[in-house]
Amino acid sequence: MRRSITIILVILRKEFLQIFRNRGMLPIIFIMPFIQLLILSNAATFDVKNVPFHLQDFDRSSLSAKLAEQFTGSGYFRLTGESFGSTQAIGELVGRRADLVLVIPKDFERDLEVSGSAPVQLVINAEDGFSAGVIQGYTSQIIADFNREHRALFSAAGAGRVFPEIRIKSSAWYNPELEYSHYMVPGILVILVTMVGLFLSGMNVVREKEVGTIDQINVTPVRSTEFIAGKILPFWIIGLGELSLGLFIARFVFHVPMQGSYLLVYLVASIYLLVVLGMGLLISTVTETQQQAMFIAWFFMVIFTLLSGLFTSIESMPHWARNMTMFNPVRHFVDIMRRVMLKGSGLAEISRPLLILCAYAVAMLSLAVNRYRKVSA
Amino acid sequence: MKSFRGFVLKEFLHIFRDRRTAAILFGMPMLQLLLFGYAIRNEISEVKLGICDLSHDQATRAITSKLLSSGTFSAKRNLRSPEEIGPAFASGEMNEAVVFEPGFAARLQRDGFCDLQVITDGSDPNVSRIITGYTASVIQDYLGEQYAPFSAPGVVPVPVMLFNPALRSVYLFVPGLMALILMLVSALMTSISITREKEIGTMEVLLVSSLRPTEIILGKVAPYMLLAFINVLTVLALAFMVFGVPCRGSLPLLILESLLFILTALSLGIFISTITASQQAAMMISLGGLLLPTILLSGFIFPVASMPLPLQVFSNIIPAKWYLIIVRAIMLKGADFSYLWQETLVLVLMTVLLMAASIRKFSERLQ
Amino acid sequence: MAEAVIHTENLTRKFGAFTAVDAISFSIGRGEIFGFLGANGAGKTTAMKMLTGLLRPTSGSASVAGFDVRSEPEKIKQNIGYMSQRFSLYEDLSPKENIRFWGGIYGLDRKTLREKSARLLEALDLQEAADTRLSSLPLGWKQKLAFSVAQLHEPKIVFLDEPTGGVDPVTRRRFWDMIYETADNGITVFVTTHYMDEAEYCDRISIMVDGRMAAIGTPDALKDEFGVSSIDDLFIRLVRPTPIE
Numbered sequence: 001m002r003r004s005i006t007i008i009l010v011i012l013r014k015e016f017l018q019i020f021r022n023r024g025m026l027p028i029i030f031i032m033p034f035i036q037l038l039i040l041s042n043a044a045t046f047d048v049k050n051v052p053f054h055l056q057d058f059d060r061s062s063l064s065a066k067l068a069e070q071f072t073g074s075g076y077f078r079l080t081g082e083s084f085g086s087t088q089a090i091g092e093l094v095g096r097r098a099d100l101v102l103v104i105p106k107d108f109e110r111d112l113e114v115s116g117s118a119p120v121q122l123v124i125n126a127e128d129g130f131s132a133g134v135i136q137g138y139t140s141q142i143i144a145d146f147n148r149e150h151r152a153l154f155s156a157a158g159a160g161r162v163f164p165e166i167r168i169k170s171s172a173w174y175n176p177e178l179e180y181s182h183y184m185v186p187g188i189l190v191i192l193v194t195m196v197g198l199f200l201s202g203m204n205v206v207r208e209k210e211v212g213t214i215d216q217i218n219v220t221p222v223r224s225t226e227f228i229a230g231k232i233l234p235f236w237i238i239g240l241g242e243l244s245l246g247l248f249i250a251r252f253v254f255h256v257p258m259q260g261s262y263l264l265v266y267l268v269a270s271i272y273l274l275v276v277l278g279m280g281l282l283i284s285t286v287t288e289t290q291q292q293a294m295f296i297a298w299f300f301m302v303i304f305t306l307l308s309g310l311f312t313s314i315e316s317m318p319h320w321a322r323n324m325t326m327f328n329p330v331r332h333f334v335d336i337m338r339r340v341m342l343k344g345s346g347l348a349e350i351s352r353p354l355l356i357l358c359a360y361a362v363a364m365l366s367l368a369v370n371r372y373r374k375v376s377a
Numbered sequence: 378m379k380s381f382r383g384f385v386l387k388e389f390l391h392i393f394r395d396r397r398t399a400a401i402l403f404g405m406p407m408l409q410l411l412l413f414g415y416a417i418r419n420e421i422s423e424v425k426l427g428i429c430d431l432s433h434d435q436a437t438r439a440i441t442s443k444l445l446s447s448g449t450f451s452a453k454r455n456l457r458s459p460e461e462i463g464p465a466f467a468s469g470e471m472n473e474a475v476v477f478e479p480g481f482a483a484r485l486q487r488d489g490f491c492d493l494q495v496i497t498d499g500s501d502p503n504v505s506r507i508i509t510g511y512t513a514s515v516i517q518d519y520l521g522e523q524y525a526p527f528s529a530p531g532v533v534p535v536p537v538m539l540f541n542p543a544l545r546s547v548y549l550f551v552p553g554l555m556a557l558i559l560m561l562v563s564a565l566m567t568s569i570s571i572t573r574e575k576e577i578g579t580m581e582v583l584l585v586s587s588l589r590p591t592e593i594i595l596g597k598v599a600p601y602m603l604l605a606f607i608n609v610l611t612v613l614a615l616a617f618m619v620f621g622v623p624c625r626g627s628l629p630l631l632i633l634e635s636l637l638f639i640l641t642a643l644s645l646g647i648f649i650s651t652i653t654a655s656q657q658a659a660m661m662i663s664l665g666g667l668l669l670p671t672i673l674l675s676g677f678i679f680p681v682a683s684m685p686l687p688l689q690v691f692s693n694i695i696p697a698k699w700y701l702i703i704v705r706a707i708m709l710k711g712a713d714f715s716y717l718w719q720e721t722l723v724l725v726l727m728t729v730l731l732m733a734a735s736i737r738k739f740s741e742r743l744q
Numbered sequence: 745m746a747e748a749v750i751h752t753e754n755l756t757r758k759f760g761a762f763t764a765v766d767a768i769s770f771s772i773g774r775g776e777i778f779g780f781l782g783a784n785g786a787g788k789t790t791a792m793k794m795l796t797g798l799l800r801p802t803s804g805s806a807s808v809a810g811f812d813v814r815s816e817p818e819k820i821k822q823n824i825g826y827m828s829q830r831f832s833l834y835e836d837l838s839p840k841e842n843i844r845f846w847g848g849i850y851g852l853d854r855k856t857l858r859e860k861s862a863r864l865l866e867a868l869d870l871q872e873a874a875d876t877r878l879s880s881l882p883l884g885w886k887q888k889l890a891f892s893v894a895q896l897h898e899p900k901i902v903f904l905d906e907p908t909g910g911v912d913p914v915t916r917r918r919f920w921d922m923i924y925e926t927a928d929n930g931i932t933v934f935v936t937t938h939y940m941d942e943a944e945y946c947d948r949i950s951i952m953v954d955g956r957m958a959a960i961g962t963p964d965a966l967k968d969e970f971g972v973s974s975i976d977d978l979f980i981r982l983v984r985p986t987p988i989e
Binding site for chain 2: 173
C-alpha cells in the first residue's frame with residue numbers, strides 16, 4: 001500500500017511538471033475558462049426590453065396619438081419609424097428595424113366613440129416564439145391600461161358591464177428577480193471545468209501512446225490502478241481548484257447566493273470530476289491518436305452542453321431525450337448545483353442525482369482501468 | 378499552378394483516406410442536428426401544478442378545470458394552505474403553485490377585478506417564465522369565454538404572429554443549431570490540419586516546396602470546403618424535411634450564404650492553427666474557446682438585443698451571429714439579398730481578415 | 745554456459761493470419777551480449793515485446809529472469825530494463841527529473857535515487873545539463889541517459905531496441921563501451937540493431953528472417969559456417985537466399 005502511494009506520488013509529480021512545462025496550454029487551461037466565465041455569464045437573459053416598434057397610424061386622431069404615446073411611454077418599446085404602406089411595414093420586420101408594427105386603422109377614434117370598440121393590429125416578429133409571446137403580453141397590458149384610463153371617452157353603447165380583470169401576481173421563488181446570472185453562472189462554470197477536464201484527460205494517455213513513452217511505462221512493474229490514479233489525480237486537483245475560483249467569482253462578482261453548504265458542493269464536485277476524468281481516460285485508452293480522442297471528447301462535450309438543461313430546460317425535451325440526459329453527468333451536476341445554491345437543498349434532497357454520479361464514477365473508472373492493458377493480448 | 382493542384386489533391390486524399398474521420402465529419406453534423414433539433418425546445422409539455430384554492434367557488438373551480446384540461450398542466454398537489462408550497466418546491470415534486478384568494482368570484486363580481494397568485498420555482502428561470510406565460514394565457518381564455526357577451530372592451534388588440542404563427546420553437550432553434558454545428562465542425566477540421574503537419578514534421582517539406590504561403594493556406598482550406606458543402610446540404614435537407622422549417626426566400630441564396638459562413642469558419646480554424654504550437658492547443662481553442670461563446674452570444678437561444686450593451690458589441694465578432702441573422706431572414710422571413718448585404722459584407726470581411734492574418738502568420742514561420 | 749536468463753521454446757506470435765514470430769527457440773546466459781538481428785518486419789520488435797511482457801505469445805513458451813512470460817509478465821518487469829527506439833524518456837523533463845521519475849516508478853526510495861542520480865550524472869558528464877529539458881540535448885546524450893535510466897533498478901537483463909540509431913560512429917562506439925561495462929557487471933544485454941558492424945561486438949547473434957530464426961551463434965562461427973567474411977554478407981546471404989554472383 002505504502003509503495004503504491006509512493007508510486008502514485010511519483011507519477012503525480014511528473015504529470016504536474018509536464019502540465020506546467022507546456023507553455024502553450026497554460027493560458028488555455030487556467031485563463032480561458034475564467035475569461036469566458038466573466039464575459040459570458042451575463043449573456044443569458046430572456047428579458048425582452050427596449051423593443052423597436054414601427055407605427056402605422058391611419059387615423060391620425062387625438063386618441064390614436066394617445067395610444068401611440070402609451071406605447072412609447074411604457075418603457076418597453078421605442079419608436080423607430082412611421083409609415084403608411086403595408087409592404088413597408090413588413091419590410092421593417094424583415095429588415096430587423098422593428099419587432100412590432102402597431103397598425104391603427106382609419107376611423108379608430110370614431111369607432112371608439114360610437115360603438116365603444118375598435119381593433120388595432122399588432123404585427124409581431126415571431127421568429128423567436130418566446131419573445132413574441134412576451135411582446136404580446138406587453139401589448140395586452142398596455143392596451144388594458146389604455147382602456148382603463150380612457151374609458152370615459154368611449155361610448156357606453158356596448159352595454160353596462162365592464163370586462164373584469166384577473167390580475168396575475170406572479171412570483172418566482174429562490175430567484176425572485178429571475179436573475180438569469182444566478183442560474184447560469186454555476187452552470188457555465190461546470191461546463192468550463194468539464195471541458196478542461198475531459199479534453200486534458202482524453203489526450204493524456206493517447207499522447208504517451210503517440211510519442212512512445214507508453215511502452216516504457218508498460219515495461220515497468222507499475223500497476224494499472226496506480227497508473228490510472230496517478231493520471232487522474234493531477235487533473236482532479238486542478239479541476240477542484242478551478243471550481244473553487246469559479247465559486248469565488250460567482251459569489252463576489254456575480255453575487256450568486258449560496259443557500260446551501262459549500263462542503264456539500266465540494267463533495268459532489270469531487271465525485272463529479274471523477275466521472276469526467278474517468279470518461280476522458282477511457283476515451284484515451286480506446287483511441288490511437290490525439291485527433292481521434294479529441295473528436296470523441298468534442299462529440300460528447302457538445303451533447304453534454306446542449307442537453308444539460310442549462311440553456312433549454314430538460315422538461316421541454318421529448319421523453320426519449322429526457323431519458324438520455326440521465327447519462328449526462330453535466331445535467332446532474334448542474335441540477336445539484338442549482339438545488340444546493342439556490343434552494344439550499346441538503347444531502348437528502350440531492351441524493352438521487354448524487355447516487356447516479358457515484359455509480360457513473362465507479363463505472364467510468366473501472367472501465368478505464370480495465371481497458372488500460374499493460375500487456376496486449 | 379500545377380504544384381498547387383497537386384497539393385490540393387493530396388490534402389483531399391489525406392482526408393478521405395482516414396475512413397473513420399471522414400465518417401465522423403460527414404455523419405456527425407447530421408446526427409447532432411437530429412438529436413438537438415428534437416431535444417432543444419422551449420415548449421413545456423407538462424407543468425407540475427399545485428392548486429391552493431382558498432375560495433372554492435364557481436370561478437375557481439372553472440379556472441382549475443380549464444387549467445387541468447388544457448393538456449399542459451397536471452395536478453400534483455391540492456394544497457391546503459400556502460405554507461405547503463415551500464416543501465413541495467424543495468422536493469421538486471411541483472414547479473408551479475396557483476393560489477386563489479378567498480372570495481375570488483365574489484370579488485371579481487363586485488370590484489371588477491381580483492388577484493390570482495402564480496408562484497413558480499425560480500431556480501430554473503426558463504421554466505418559470507414559460508409556465509407563467511402558459512398560465513396567463515389560460516386565464517385570458519377563461520375571461521374571454523366567460524365575459525365575451527359583455528361589453529365592448531375598448532381597444533381590441535389583434536395580434537398577428539408573423540413568420541411563425543404557431544410559435545414553434547424549432548423555427549428559432551434549428552437555424553441556430555445549423556450555425557453552431559457548421560461552425561464547430563469547420564473550425565475543428567482546419568484547426569488541426571496545420572499543427573498536425575508541424576508536429577509530424579512534414580511542414581518542412583511544404584516550406585521548401587515551390588508553393589507560396591497563400592497557396593498553402595488556400596490549399597488547406599479547399600478540400601474542407603467540399604466536405605462542408607456536403608454538410609450544408611444535408612443539414613438544410615434535415616431542417617426542411619424533418620423539422621419543417623420553411624425556406625421562404627431563395628434557396629440558392631441560402632446555400633451561397635451558408636458556404637460563405639463555412640468559409641469564415643474554416644478561415645477561423647486555419648487562423649487558430651497558425652497561432653498555436655501543438656495540436657492539443659489548437660483543438661482546445663477551436664472547441665473550448667468557441668462552443669460557449671457561439672451558443673451564448675450568437676442569438677441562438679438568447680436574444681442579443683436583451684443582453685447588456687457591452688456584450689451586444691462583443692457579439693459582433695462572433696461569425697455565427699451574422700450567419701444566424703441571414704439564415705433566419707431567408708428561411709423565416711423570405712428576405713432577399715437587399716436586406717442582407719450588410720451582414721453578408723461582415724462575413725466577407727471576417728473571412729478576408731482571417732485569411733490574411735493566417736497567411737501572414739504562416740509566412741513568419743518561414744523566416 | 746551459465747544458467748539461462750532468457751529461454752524460449754517455439755515462441756510464436758500471430759496477428760490473425762499473419763505469423764510475425766514463427767516458433768523461435770534459443771537460450772541466453774548471464775552477462776551475455778546477445779545481438780538480435782533481422783530485416784525490418786522480420787519480427788524482431790514483436791519477439792522483444794513478448795520477452796519484455798508487453799505482448800502475449802500465441803503459442804510456445806519463454807522464461808525471462810526465471811519467470812514465465814505468459815503467466816507472470818509483471819514479475820519479469822521488476823528484473824528487466826528496456827530502452828526503445830522511439831524515445832523512452834520524457835522530452836519535456838530534465839535528466840534529473842527523468843531519473844527521479846523512472847527510478848521512482850521502480851520503487852527506489854528517495855535516498856537511493858539521489859545517490860544514484862548524482863553518480864549517474866557525473867558518469868555521463870551531464871551535471872551541467874542536469875536541469876535542462878531533454879529536448880535541447882543532443883541525441884547521443886539522450887541515448888546514453890536512457891540506457892543508464894534503464895538500469896537504475898539494477899535489472900538482470902537490459903533490452904535495447906535499436907539504441908544507436910541516428911548518431912555518428914564515434915558516439916555509437918562510446919555507447920557500446922557502456923554496453924561492455926554493463927555486461928562485465930553480469931547484466932545480460934539483449935540488443936537489436938541495424939548496424940552490422942555492431943553485430944561483431946556481440947558475444948552471440950541471431951538473424952531473423954520472416955519470423956524464423958535463420959541463424960544463431962557467435963559472429964565468427966557463423967561467418968565460418970556460411971563462408972562469408974563479414975556479418976553484412978552473412979545478412980545478405982540469409983535474407984536474400986538466391987546467390988547474387
